[in-house]
Amino acid sequence: MIYMDNSATTAIYPEVLDAMMPYLREEYGNPSSKYYTLASNSKLAVEEARQKVAYLLGCEHDEIVFTSGATESNNMIIKGVLDYYNKNNGSIVTSSVEHPSVLETCNYLQSKGISVTYLAVDNMGRVSLDDIILAIKKQPTLLSVIWGNNEVGSLNPIETIASDCDKNGILFHTDATQVVGKVEFQLSKIPGIRFLSLSGHKLHAPKGIGVAYIKKQTKEIYSKITPLLHGGGQENNYRSGTLAVHNIVGLGKAAEVAKLKQKNTVQHLLNLEKQLTILLKEKFHDKIKFNNDHSNKIPGILSIQFIGLNNELLIKKLAPYLAISTGSACSSSKPSHVLQEMGLPVSEIRQTLRISLSAINTTEDISFFNNL
Numbered sequence: 001m002i003y004m005d006n007s008a009t010t011a012i013y014p015e016v017l018d019a020m021m022p023y024l025r026e027e028y029g030n031p032s033s034k035y036y037t038l039a040s041n042s043k044l045a046v047e048e049a050r051q052k053v054a055y056l057l058g059c060e061h062d063e064i065v066f067t068s069g070a071t072e073s074n075n076m077i078i079k080g081v082l083d084y085y086n087k088n089n090g091s092i093v094t095s096s097v098e099h100p101s102v103l104e105t106c107n108y109l110q111s112k113g114i115s116v117t118y119l120a121v122d123n124m125g126r127v128s129l130d131d132i133i134l135a136i137k138k139q140p141t142l143l144s145v146i147w148g149n150n151e152v153g154s155l156n157p158i159e160t161i162a163s164d165c166d167k168n169g170i171l172f173h174t175d176a177t178q179v180v181g182k183v184e185f186q187l188s189k190i191p192g193i194r195f196l197s198l199s200g201h202k203l204h205a206p207k208g209i210g211v212a213y214i215k216k217q218t219k220e221i222y223s224k225i226t227p228l229l230h231g232g233g234q235e236n237n238y239r240s241g242t243l244a245v246h247n248i249v250g251l252g253k254a255a256e257v258a259k260l261k262q263k264n265t266v267q268h269l270l271n272l273e274k275q276l277t278i279l280l281k282e283k284f285h286d287k288i289k290f291n292n293d294h295s296n297k298i299p300g301i302l303s304i305q306f307i308g309l310n311n312e313l314l315i316k317k318l319a320p321y322l323a324i325s326t327g328s329a330c331s332s333s334k335p336s337h338v339l340q341e342m343g344l345p346v347s348e349i350r351q352t353l354r355i356s357l358s359a360i361n362t363t364e365d366i367s368f369f370n371n372l
Helices: 014-023 037-057 070-086 100-111 129-137 158-167 245-287 311-318 337-341 363-371
Strands: 064-067 091-095 115-119 142-144 171-175 195-199 210-214 288-290 301-306 352-356
Touching: 014 245, 037 064, 037 210, 037 245, 064 070, 070 091, 070 100, 070 142, 070 171, 070 195, 070 210, 091 100, 100 115, 115 129, 129 142, 129 158, 158 171, 245 288, 245 301, 245 363, 311 352
Parallel strands: 091 115, 091 142, 142 171, 171 195
Antiparallel strands: 064 210, 195 210, 288 301, 301 352
């Protein structure tokens, strides 16, 4: 089977698995314990992984907080900021095409009295900078906008949004799950990004590990938010719980590989996307329609309508040979809210497939579509 559902999850790199195995076998110490070798070895491994993730993101190592994934990071940051700064009378601005872990968190907070503004998007799923400026003028407690869309790949102008927030003293968060390793950036050069979320399993690390980036106020002073998980005071008191050392080591190794190969990975994905786009256009002509544009997007993500074909039936028919999806794995039981917000009617959403490529995919994988 050819795997092309990499926006849902990615295969663990062999070198990532190799790095993890000692911490599942002999190096099983709790990094929060003291003095004995098993504990200190685990603590050292965690801190080395933290350094590698920080190097990939371009930030300080102690601004990296390990979580179970981007869903927890999004919940932790959004709930934590609103609770700490404004309790029950705060406000948040977000977009209508966020990941469900952002949208449903905002819905929950709204039910508790928090004011939530959902910004509309254009026909490619991007927010308007004019809308952002108007929203900032209302002085929300937090503004949260996804960096790169997981269904159509569109990139929002995050650096500009972050700069506008920074100039106006607004806390800004972005879900960067899909862009890490595929879009080059240095957080130290984008001071307006105060919070960021990512998941390891989207960059060839294991499932169950992620990061909440929390920018420090100064070199010595940590930013304050209310923890989502109380109990042990790990991760600079941001997130309690015994650290999953093996997963953290895996994420660290994946971050190291991503940084080392980033330019090559991006070019590889662009080449594969171009090959696939040309092949599909030549083979299907007016029987297909692309929902995504072909610039200012995450390389390797395509949203395609196969005119007149039901997407669920087509995916089931192809399942023995090809792994693709209708859209986000976190909302697979209902029509894509992203495509709806982009203005597509349900009839077009029902014939849309998402193809998402990774560094592991090859030109030979692309040639599969010649057989359709």
